[in-house]
Amino acid sequence: MDQCAVDELYEAFAVLAGSDPDHCSYPKGYMKRQAVFACNTCVQAGMEPAGVCLACANTCHDGHDICELYTKRNFRCDCGNEKFDGFKCKLDTDKEGQNVKNWYNHNYLGRYCSCDRPYPDEDDQVNEEMIQCIVCEDWFHEKHLQAPAVDCEALMEMICGRCMTRAPFLQTYAAHFAGGAV
Structure with missing residues (x-):
């Protein structure tokens, strides 16, 4: 295995370790750390930010415009709760209205940094890490x-x-x- 492949494997492990690709993380409560994704198809401009776990990103939001947010601490999957305006989670249908302990920043809306711009930024000529x-x-x-x-x-x-x-x-x-x- 070449060094590039090894680096990619380590990166994937860092992001996905502890994330179950087949089962919604909601029943586990507010997880210490997990991969979190934002669905731009379901949560559009003007709506409250929301995030989903790996399994819901792969199953419930398959084919949607998904944005990987890397890992977040103390997060509980929002898929199918009232933030999704009638959209139901296919993996766990028994969810409360909102996860009041979740903390959201502008990353969930596709914006990053103190410049509050998207990544990658089409207007930036230098696409730095x-x-x-x-x-x-x-x-x-x-x-x-x-x-x-x-x-x-x-x-x-x-x-x-x-x-x-x-x-x-x-x-x-x-x-x-x-x-x-x-």
Whole structure:
């Protein structure tokens, strides 16, 4: 197996590990981490954001315009709940009206970064990779991070400026690691 295939396998495992391709994750409650998808066919502009699990993306939303959101923490599958305006989940029909503990950001509406643009962005001539903040789980273009350029492949974890501001104690860690001490 060549290195490219190995890298793709690791990437797939990172996203899909813990996600069941055949059974809706709803009965498991708010999962610690799972792959989440947005359905642009079912949830259109002006509607509340919603997300679905891997199994529902593959089964209930097969043939729809699906957007992979990577992984999200503490998320419960929305497929077929009241956010879907009458659309029913084929894998689990016994769902509450809404998952009140789910947290949604603009990623569920197909927008990313502080620039609030789609990815890929048809208007951007340079289609650069995006980096996910490990706190808010939003995705950012490197050019909008207001930080020194870093090799995206080498960057394992990143906390965006907005999250650093919201949690000032993180500045202590940033200063510690910037000084070279480990």
